[in-house]
Amino acid sequence: MTDGHVLEDKSHFRGVWVFLEGRAGGLRDVSTQLIGEGRRLADLRGTPLTGILPGHGVDALAERAIGFGLDRVIVVDDPMLEIYRSRPYAQVMAQLVRRQKPEIVLFGASKNGRDLGGRLHAILETGLAADCVKFDIDADGNLDMIRPSFGGKSLAHILCKKHRPQMASVRRNVFVAPPHNPDRRGEIVHERVELSPQDLDAKLLEFDEFTKEGGLRPEEADIVVSGGYGLGDPKNFQLLQDLADRLGGAIAASRKAVDSGWVPKTLQVGQTGMTVRPKLYIAVGISGAVQHLAGMQESDKILVINIDPKAPLFEIADYGIVGDLFEVLPEMIRQLDALKGGGVAGQPALPAEAR
Amino acid sequence: MRIIVCIKQVPKAQELQVDPVTQTLKRVGVPSEINPPDANALEIALTLKDRHPAEVVVLSMGPTSFDESLERAVAMGADRSVLLTDRILGGSDTVPTAYALSETIQKIGGYDLILTGEETTDASTGHVGPGIAGHLDLPQITYVSEVRIVDNTVRARRTAEDGTEWWQTNMPSLCTVNFGCNKPRSPTLTGKIRVKRGGVIVHWSCADVGIDPKKVGLLNSPTIVAKVDTIRLPPRAGRIFSGDAKESVRALLDALIRDRVVAP
Ligand SMILES: Cc1cc2nc3c(=O)[nH]c(=O)nc-3n(C[C@H](O)[C@H](O)[C@H](O)COP(=O)(O)OP(=O)(O)OC[C@H]3O[C@@H](n4cnc5c(N)ncnc54)[C@H](O)[C@@H]3O)c2cc1C
Ligand SMILES: Nc1ncnc2c1ncn2[C@@H]1O[C@H](COP(=O)(O)O)[C@@H](O)[C@H]1O
Numbered sequence: 001m002t003d004g005h006v007l008e009d010k011s012h013f014r015g016v017w018v019f020l021e022g023r024a025g026g027l028r029d030v031s032t033q034l035i036g037e038g039r040r041l042a043d044l045r046g047t048p049l050t051g052i053l054p055g056h057g058v059d060a061l062a063e064r065a066i067g068f069g070l071d072r073v074i075v076v077d078d079p080m081l082e083i084y085r086s087r088p089y090a091q092v093m094a095q096l097v098r099r100q101k102p103e104i105v106l107f108g109a110s111k112n113g114r115d116l117g118g119r120l121h122a123i124l125e126t127g128l129a130a131d132c133v134k135f136d137i138d139a140d141g142n143l144d145m146i147r148p149s150f151g152g153k154s155l156a157h158i159l160c161k162k163h164r165p166q167m168a169s170v171r172r173n174v175f176v177a178p179p180h181n182p183d184r185r186g187e188i189v190h191e192r193v194e195l196s197p198q199d200l201d202a203k204l205l206e207f208d209e210f211t212k213e214g215g216l217r218p219e220e221a222d223i224v225v226s227g228g229y230g231l232g233d234p235k236n237f238q239l240l241q242d243l244a245d246r247l248g249g250a251i252a253a254s255r256k257a258v259d260s261g262w263v264p265k266t267l268q269v270g271q272t273g274m275t276v277r278p279k280l281y282i283a284v285g286i287s288g289a290v291q292h293l294a295g296m297q298e299s300d301k302i303l304v305i306n307i308d309p310k311a312p313l314f315e316i317a318d319y320g321i322v323g324d325l326f327e328v329l330p331e332m333i334r335q336l337d338a339l340k341g342g343g344v345a346g347q348p349a350l351p352a353e354a355r
Numbered sequence: 356m357r358i359i360v361c362i363k364q365v366p367k368a369q370e371l372q373v374d375p376v377t378q379t380l381k382r383v384g385v386p387s388e389i390n391p392p393d394a395n396a397l398e399i400a401l402t403l404k405d406r407h408p409a410e411v412v413v414l415s416m417g418p419t420s421f422d423e424s425l426e427r428a429v430a431m432g433a434d435r436s437v438l439l440t441d442r443i444l445g446g447s448d449t450v451p452t453a454y455a456l457s458e459t460i461q462k463i464g465g466y467d468l469i470l471t472g473e474e475t476t477d478a479s480t481g482h483v484g485p486g487i488a489g490h491l492d493l494p495q496i497t498y499v500s501e502v503r504i505v506d507n508t509v510r511a512r513r514t515a516e517d518g519t520e521w522w523q524t525n526m527p528s529l530c531t532v533n534f535g536c537n538k539p540r541s542p543t544l545t546g547k548i549r550v551k552r553g554g555v556i557v558h559w560s561c562a563d564v565g566i567d568p569k570k571v572g573l574l575n576s577p578t579i580v581a582k583v584d585t586i587r588l589p590p591r592a593g594r595i596f597s598g599d600a601k602e603s604v605r606a607l608l609d610a611l612i613r614d615r616v617v618a619p
Contacts, residue, residue, distance in 0.1 A: 023517070086485070086495045111515050115497040118485030122453045127577030130480040144581070155584045163577040201494040202524045205510070209518035247617065259535035265514060271479070272534075280616055289368060291476075297588060301616050303607075304595075314595060316588065321607055322597035331604040339608070339619050 013103040013164040016042040019093070019116070020053045020073070021084075021108060022061050030108030032068050032177035034170055037135065038106055039069040039178065044137050047103065050074060054092045056082040059188065066186035069178050074100075074189050080200055084112045088199040090119040095193045097124060102165045104143055109169035117169050127160030128167040131271075133174045142166065152271075152294045173219065173275050210266050216250040218267065223249030224278045226269055226296070227257055230285020230306065230325060234262035239329045240284060246336045252276065254286045270295035284325050288313025305329070356409040356504070356526075358400045359460055360433070361471040361487070362393035363415060364424040368476055389424045392472030394539040396532035399502050400470055401432045401540065407504055410434045412463055416444060416456055422556055429555045430542030437463060441561045446573025449478075453486025455566050460491065462564045468509060469529040473498055484531035494524035500536035 018038040021028040035051065042049035048071040053062050055077065062073040076092050093116065097105065107113035109131045121128035129145035134155070136144035142159050143166040149156040160166040218224045225244040227237055237251065244251050251267065258268045269276055271294035281299035286292060288304075288311055296302070297316060304317040307324050314320050321328050366385045389397070400411045413428040413436040415421050425436040439459045447455065460466060469491075471484035481497075488495035499511040500519075509528050513520045549555060561568060569575060594610055596603035611617040 086488070086497075090489065111498050111513075114481050115485055115495070118449075118480075118482035118497075119489040119495065121482060121577075122450060122486035122489035125450055125454075125577070128449065128480075128482055129578060130482060138581075148586075149583065152586070154586055157581040157583070158578050159581045160578050201528075202496060202522050204520060205523050206521040207518055208520075255535065272473075280611075301614075302591065303611075309595075309597065314593075316591050317595065318592040319607055319610060320593070320595035321600075321603045322595060323600050323603060327600040328604060331600045332608070335604055335608055 010103075010164055013101045015047045015050055015100070015102045016045065016104045017050050017052055017102040017106065017165070018070075019105065019107045019113065020051045020061075020065055021110060021112060022053070022055060022058060025061070027061065027065055027068075028108060028110065029177060030110055030113070030170065030172040031065075033172070033175040034106050034108055035065065035068040035070060036178040037170065037175040038104075041104060041135060041137070041143070042071075045103065045141070048072065050102070052076075052093065052096065054078075054081045054089055062188050064180075066188075067180045067182050067184045069181075069184070070186050072187035072189055074191050076191050076193050078193070078195055080195050080197075083204060084116075085200065085202055086115055086119055087201050088195050089116050090123060091195060091199055092193045093120050094123050096191060097165060099191075105165045105167045107167070107169045109171050113169050117167060121167055124165075126163040126165060126167060127158070128169070129158040129160075130169050131171050132158075132168045133171055135168070143168070148294060150290075152290055152297060171275065210264055212266065218250045218252040218269065218276050218278075219274055221248075221250035221276075222279045223247045223282070224252050224269075224276050224280070224296075224299075225249050225282045225284065226252040226254065226286060227263070227284050228254035228286030228292075229256040229260065230287075231257060231262070232285075234260075236326075237263055239325075239333075242333055243282070243329055243336075246333060246340075247280075249278075249280075249282075254289075254292050268295075283313055284329065286313060287311050288315070356403075356407055356467045357412065357463075357465050358403060358409055358468045358470065359412045359414055359463060359466050360393070360397050360400045360428070361414050361456055361469070361483070362397065362424060362428060363390045363472075363475050363477075364388070364417060364421040365390045365475055365477045387420070387423065389427060390472050390475045390477075392474065392532055392534035395534055395536050396470040396472050396530075397428055397431065397433065398537045398539040399530075399532055400468075402537070403468075403502065403504060404432070412437065412466075414456065414459060414463070415439070416447075416452060416459070419558065425556050426550045427542060430546035430550050431540055432543065432546055436556045438556055438558050439561075439564065439566075440558050441566075443561055443568050443572045446576065447571050448576035448578045449480055449482040449486055450577050451571040451575055453483050453490055455561070455564075455571050456483065457487050457490035458566050459559065459564050460487065462559070467526040468502075468504075469493070469527065470502075471529070471531045473531050473533050481531065484529060488529040491527075491529075494528040495530070496522045496524060496528065497531045498533055499530045500533045502530055502532075 018034040051073040134146035145158040271291040304320040416439040474481035496511040501512040
């Protein structure tokens, strides 16, 4: 095994690092959100904030990243780092950490962020908290890493007292991305890390991009109409879309509906999908598993339509209809149209102040 | 080919309850199951075994009550199982867990493919799979829904944020498997008979495997849970309508409009 530094003196470890992920020439939103929270923590600790950007030809991206609030960016440029791969990226991070000894390292809880963090924490033998939603610094200067536990029923405070760096992954969309300031100045440092061709131990054969739905994104909508396994068939999502159109809302889905191949993965709400906080979340034919709740329980108002009065989601409903969605949805659409005097599809029905 | 599947036994999802006194997960008297994504990982292994000559070994670390899940895995079609069970492992976080499972995998030896679930329903970190790959210095492909063996290489379909990817690695390698990517098969009669005959589970202690006691357990885990806050979600109105669809929709829309959630 490698390091295993159980520390007598932790003061050698200084600075906050955030792992930056690029996408289509820009930064992933979770990375800009990380910079915002990283800035706050670095200021609390009185240390600099550094972005880590492995890749190839990424200097312009590094330059841009500084504008979100970084003091410097460490760029590791190598053709072998062109796309994300577990081993070379973990090698790079492990070597940089050993050289420079940061106190805190943050990752986005994206698929690649978790893939990397999981491998790295075992190599470095240090603590890693997953899916954090909040941070604090405790009285001893440790990072208090706060994450949902027991399926979102509580928040656990995780500390890594004896090991450094303290590492955590951060859920997407819980922190707000800071505005970009093009005038902000920072340093770009190029570091070299030895990689050998054997480090390319995985080959990407094919990539099939998800088609982005043209419509309103659930994360941005005031009303989200979400469908579950109760819909029974992909074509019934049209009913959902019809209702969403009347309300000016977006459609989304449970993982079981997604896994059934009914709707694209990009519409999945929940612990392993997106988090939404609309003014109104309408759950149709969704039972209410804890992993689903994790993505929607902070909605302002929750409306549940389910044939089973014992469906757990009713427990957190503001409004509910116990009934067959195939009767309830067409009836809702009919009555909404009647209220609108014929109603124009696609017009939002929210009061202005709620929009 | 030897495939090792790491499975954990977890409290059944619906029964996840926090003990109000100790603030920890209630485990006693709560029905358990194989962590759902691990059952999907086992199904991938068994499907590979249907197509190629393979031995499927199931590995778990935990108390002897985990035998229940290991027996189920064998009844589903796994060849044999190993339970790493030792008091000193209690309270291990993902670092010692990945270390101890790695050492046990090396003791089993001769492996070509290691499968884990994407994450557990009780700890839900997803760190143990990549942690094992890191310890054993293996190629890793995370979040996969399909695995094929082609010309002695592993090909796996991974679900990323922006699309699906097909990756190829040499063997041995490690894949973490998506929940819900297949329908785990049921135990068969022959499988159950094999379990009845006995000898399908071996129990190993840390000493049996050669695990360093100074690297496992609560005290040797880098992270600790300092405290747990119960979330008090704002109370919800809970106005539930039932009966005739027309009537309940009318009552619902009235309420939504009165509460100014939706405009008339
Ligand atoms: C590691 C892991 C991660 C996960 N991540 C997520 C996640 O991110 N998001 C997520 O959603 N899930 C996630 N899950 C899955 C989760 O545990 C549940 O399996 C899933 O949310 C169930 O989806 P559902 O409610 O659509 O289906 P079901 O639980 O099958 O519920 C279907 C509902 O439809 C109702 N119904 C049926 N017919 C009708 C009708 N005619 N009219 C009205 N109602 C009807 C039924 O009463 C039932 O309540 C995850 C699971 C694991 C193990
Ligand atoms: N105690 C354990 N015994 C066997 N496998 C485990 C154990 N803990 C975790 N795993 C494996 O690692 C995966 C990820 O677990 P986790 O990191 O706890 O979310 C699980 O799906 C299992 O396949």
